[in-house]
Amino acid sequence: MSGADFLNLVIAALLLAGVYAAMAVGMTVIYGVMKIVNLAHAGFLMLGAYFVYELYERGGVDPLLGVVLAFPVFFLLGVGLHRTLIRRLPVSDQPTLASLLLLFGLWLVLQNLGYLIWGNADRAILTPRTLSVLRLGPITIPTVRLVVFAGAAAALAALELVLHRTWFGRAVRALMQNRDAGRLVGVDVEGTARVAFGVGIAFAGAAGGMLAMLYSFSPDFGSPFLLRAFVIIVLGGLESFAGVAAGALVLALLETFSIQVLPASYQPAIAFSLLVVALAVLPGGLAGLWAGLRAKRRRWA
């Protein structure tokens, strides 16, 4: 592998990591606030993909604008689902059988709706941007990847701002740290959970739209990404936003470079192996590893 190839792969991995982070962060928000693993995440990724696709095919709406529109639409969808279904789940500090099964059922329903509406043919969003490339000397970057990365980074930055500058963000962070203590100091648990669920679904839908600009998709589109999102949030330590970014980068690097040695059909197995290794070696996620290293260094110093 020449130096230019290496650089190209690193850049490709970085660009992929942005989308992966946007895809996983919705799951982290929901897990952090409600301790619910959103198994229906894959279904919303798929719906987001078709949302952007339909807007583009029928209305000629630019896919990037479609992704922006997906945020409010899927936010409302999430809030509605929380009102009708999620609210009825028992409150718990860890994922319950009931919550896993409910969201799994919801995933099956969404997937079937996808098949009913769009059939099982593969679709793709093809714009003039899709095949154009940016050349900087030896480095080539597909324009669409750059655009999607910019979109993902902007969305993540906006979320970061909301979490650190607004009352809602404070409530979210408080509930992530300790639900009971949050309640004691007057956080509206149910209201915050409702908005958090909406935000989680909004990110799922928008990330689905971003992924649809990069890959072809069918109603089964979400499931390989569900596992990837899990791996990322486990690597990130389940409840940390910086961890999500680091986890996304690790997975993206591993997947991008593994193409050199492994056939592409083994890709789904990579995410799973990474999950097993992460659980066996660093149960606290990358953040835990980092904290452990820092503690060790302090002991040595």
Add this chain to the structure above:
Amino acid sequence: MGRLEGEEAPLGMTAAPAAAATAEDGGGGRSRSSRAAAAAARISPWLLGAALAALPLIGPGPNLIRLLFVTLVWVTASVAWNLLGGFGGQVSFGFAVFYGLGAYAAAVALNAGLDPVSSCLLAAGVATVASLAIGLPTFRLKGPYFAIATIGVSEAVRVVMTNVSATGGASGYRVMERGAFHQLQHFYSALGLAAGAVAISVLVRRSRLGLALVAVREDEDAAADLGVNPLRAKLLAHAIAAALTGAAGGLHARYAAYVNPQGEFAFAISVAILLMPIIGGVGTIWGPVIGACIYGLVHDEIIAAFPQLHLLIYGSLLIVIVLFEPAGIVGLLRRLVRAGDRRGRQGGRGGQEGQDGRGRAHAAAAP
């Protein structure tokens, strides 16, 4: 209603109310309807088993035998899932792994000339090893890790099996067994395995392992404080469940004489194995059996009638059960018996009604 009772109990079932209900029934006056129901519940498994064993005597068609064979395979897998998911509260979305590995192991063993019993044992063994590989990293940690890992594992194994050329890759693998095909032999082996699975389920429920599993389900930290080793309990239950599911897969592979990655490792298999105990009544002895019987007998009809809608139906069913009747059909039956009971008591001694306020909690009790 609609909200689940009992924050700490997954699906709102606890073992304690079961004991309370029994004690109360023993002390207070039992009504005729509840006594009749209890008697029926005690006899019906034996009747069912005897009826199934005797069934071939009246000479049903091969189609019915096939349907019953498949249903019995499902019963085994459903009871197995319930050992870990029902008693231990550890949801697995990946039982197709054990089913598929068992099927492949049995297929390879049969082709190598092993006898059916040994190949089934080998299938169970391979599945057990796989259960340890999944369980060891994920069960050490509390939280959703196990459920998360199981989502991907069958996908990963299917990808690998699709690319393994020794077993035919994506185009599947044929089982070539010498000798004539005796459908009844298959039927009786499936009946035996299903009966064995139910017996194991009863034994586990009554053993220390069963108590440990329920304790882990209710509160893992508290269980650990009381001297239960959660990792050991979960691993053991997972291994037993995997062995049974693997053997079930092996039986089916021998019957079908053909295995392929898209079939044996299909996501739909994992969904089915999870759905059956939940329909019937998760965490109970007979719920998974009832659920599997219904699923086994009705699934083909549903596929035929609604080829485009079966995932939607199963998904909605899951949502409705979780929200409205977490104890499944067994819970529904218990509630009906309870209601009949109450009406009987009202006729007899009017005053007893008040102390039955917690009736629903009792109605949803195990086993």
